[in-house]
Amino acid sequence: MEKTVEPQVVLLGSHLTKQFYGNIVLEDLSISCKRGTVLALVGENGAGKSTLMNIISGGIQPDSGSITFMGNSVTFKNSQSAKKMGIAFVHQELSLLPDLSVGENMMLGQEPVRYGFIHHRKLHEQAESVLKEIQYDVDVYRMVKELTPAEKQMVEIAKAWIDRPSLLILDEPTSSLSKIETDHLFKMIRTLKSEGTSIILITHRMDEIFRICDEVVVLKDGRMTKTEKIENLTRDDLIQAMVGREIIHTFPPRKGMSIQLDSLLKLKSIGDEGRLNEIDLEVPRGRIIGVGGLEGQGQRQLARGLFGLHFFTHGELILEGKRISLKCPVDAMKKGIAFISDDRKSEGLILPLSVLENMSLLNFDAISRYGIISRKTERREINQGITRLAVKTASPQLPVQFLSGGNQQKVIFAKWLAMHPRLLILHEPTRGVDVQSKLEIYRLLRELADGGVGILVFTSDMLELIGISDRIYVMYEGRIMGQLDGEEATEEKIMTLSSGKLLTDIQKGGDVLAARINS
Numbered sequence: 001m002e003k004t005v006e007p008q009v010v011l012l013g014s015h016l017t018k019q020f021y022g023n024i025v026l027e028d029l030s031i032s033c034k035r036g037t038v039l040a041l042v043g044e045n046g047a048g049k050s051t052l053m054n055i056i057s058g059g060i061q062p063d064s065g066s067i068t069f070m071g072n073s074v075t076f077k078n079s080q081s082a083k084k085m086g087i088a089f090v091h092q093e094l095s096l097l098p099d100l101s102v103g104e105n106m107m108l109g110q111e112p113v114r115y116g117f118i119h120h121r122k123l124h125e126q127a128e129s130v131l132k133e134i135q136y137d138v139d140v141y142r143m144v145k146e147l148t149p150a151e152k153q154m155v156e157i158a159k160a161w162i163d164r165p166s167l168l169i170l171d172e173p174t175s176s177l178s179k180i181e182t183d184h185l186f187k188m189i190r191t192l193k194s195e196g197t198s199i200i201l202i203t204h205r206m207d208e209i210f211r212i213c214d215e216v217v218v219l220k221d222g223r224m225t226k227t228e229k230i231e232n233l234t235r236d237d238l239i240q241a242m243v244g245r246e247i248i249h250t251f252p253p254r255k256g257m258s259i260q261l262d263s264l265l266k267l268k269s270i271g272d273e274g275r276l277n278e279i280d281l282e283v284p285r286g287r288i289i290g291v292g293g294l295e296g297q298g299q300r301q302l303a304r305g306l307f308g309l310h311f312f313t314h315g316e317l318i319l320e321g322k323r324i325s326l327k328c329p330v331d332a333m334k335k336g337i338a339f340i341s342d343d344r345k346s347e348g349l350i351l352p353l354s355v356l357e358n359m360s361l362l363n364f365d366a367i368s369r370y371g372i373i374s375r376k377t378e379r380r381e382i383n384q385g386i387t388r389l390a391v392k393t394a395s396p397q398l399p400v401q402f403l404s405g406g407n408q409q410k411v412i413f414a415k416w417l418a419m420h421p422r423l424l425i426l427h428e429p430t431r432g433v434d435v436q437s438k439l440e441i442y443r444l445l446r447e448l449a450d451g452g453v454g455i456l457v458f459t460s461d462m463l464e465l466i467g468i469s470d471r472i473y474v475m476y477e478g479r480i481m482g483q484l485d486g487e488e489a490t491e492e493k494i495m496t497l498s499s500g501k502l503l504t505d506i507q508k509g510g511d512v513l514a515a516r517i518n519s
């Protein structure tokens with residue numbers, strides 16, 4: 001192995017190229033990462049970020065180009081060999097086994113053995129000491145299936161930390177984390193960094209780039225459009241490098257909440273056996289209603305219950321003046337309700353099927369109220385959806401598992417929109433979606449609302465919540481803590497309600513975030 005780079009450069013990928021089925025995904029791309037720094041890797045959905053990181057971490061081989069790691073020229077046969085050398089990649093799609101404990105998952109493949117059997121106590125002790133090192137507190141004996149998505153994400157990171165990698169790659173690690181958990185993760189990243197670990201962070205969140213990263217690499221269509229120290233960049237510079245033009249208006253203008261609005265869906269004292277309590281909420285036709293709050297306050301149960309995926313035991317659901325009950329998703333679809341779940345991998349898509357097949361999964365004839373949607377129309381609508389949402393795919397016949405995460409989300413959108421719902425429920429709709437596509441989605445939601453659709457969005461993204469909602473409900477411990485009309489919503493008020501306090505103590509007046517959105 002020959003020494004080829006300066007000592008402070010941990011990783012150097014040179015002239016990397018990759019094609020899939022003749023589609024060039026990375027083109028002559030070079031990247032470097034220094035010791036003890038956090039490098040942000042950003043770019044639109046399908047820009048090639050995951051492909052690049054998969055190459056760096058041995059998951060796939062480049063068609064050409066070379067990698068130098070810790071001064072040595074390396075070729076990884078697979079991700080195990082990269083891991084051994086000190087490169088760990090925590091993927092967006094979590095790989096934990098649900099029926100094993102936290103400790104067993106973390107130590108998988110490296111279990112301590114005594115008398116030929118796994119030494120369970122030692123295994124859990126070792127896992128616990130790794131968790132201590134990264135200052136994360138979770139019971140190592142708990143089953144992974146009992147964990148929240150956020151807890152799973154942290155366990156994945158802990159698992160990657162077992163080998164104390166010199167380079168830790170994190171693919172959108174905060175997408176399922178609450179603000180507090182994100183703060184915790186960032187504290188951990190700072191500690192690892194100060195001890196000399198290098199981190200590459202794939203993210204779509206602007207604030208994170210400026211908060212935690214030292215340098216940024218921007219990819220567009222498989223090429224690098226910018227590499228720069230964060231201190232030399234503004235938010236606008238970065239957006240411009242990502243989308244190739246300046247974005248002036250992030251959110252389309254909101255609508256007021258006049259009292260004459262036609263009620264579409266009304267929830268009266270909705271409750272369940274566990275989490276939800278006395279929920280009153282209303283979605284008028286033609287408006288976007290946001291539901292916010294810290295993660296895990298009952299949003300998931302409420303969102304799913306409105307699509308027949310969770311059972312309400314108390315209260316009434318009233319759709320267009322009629323009391324309804326939703327026992328399963330087909331009930332909901334027949335009533336014109338569409339649901340975009342936060343769990344796209346297992347609920348939105350069948351991964352081995354093609355883009356087109358996934359889109360044709362909804363049987364429109366069966367669910368259409370008047371039976372007038374023909375297959376031909378359906379196909380046309382789907383194609384329009386693909387174009388409208390700019391789904392990036394080498395071919396409509398490509399299995400959807402090969403699409404980038406954000407493009408998979410767009411496929412789900414296009415599929416549901418072709419059903420012409422009258423009520424659209426969305427749970428974390430722009431998680432993993434790039435900045436440009438987010439704007440497209442916001443515009444689309446407003447267009448749909450203007451066409452009379454009622455929209456209910458559950459989101460933990462504060463900017464999104466304030467930016468798109470005509471009215472916001474904030475949840476706390478399974479209840480609605482308060483509601484705010486669009487214009488009066490501020491981050492401070494939402495945070496107050498989210499922490500279980502009433503608004504009476506808050507001074508009037510806006511805050512920076514709301515001012516930015518409203519300007």
Ligand SMILES: Nc1ncnc2c1ncn2[C@@H]1O[C@H](COP(=O)(O)OP(=O)(O)OP(=O)(O)O)[C@@H](O)[C@H]1O
Nearest residue numbers: 020025045046047048049050051402403404405406
């Ligand atoms: N195994 C594969 N076979 C075919 N095409 C692939 C494969 N893996 C990735 N691609 C294609 O390569 C392109 C880049 O995908 P990649 O996942 O690297 O993008 P990304 O920048 O990580 O996007 P996102 O932000 O949405 O996760 C996409 O068009 C994707 O469809």
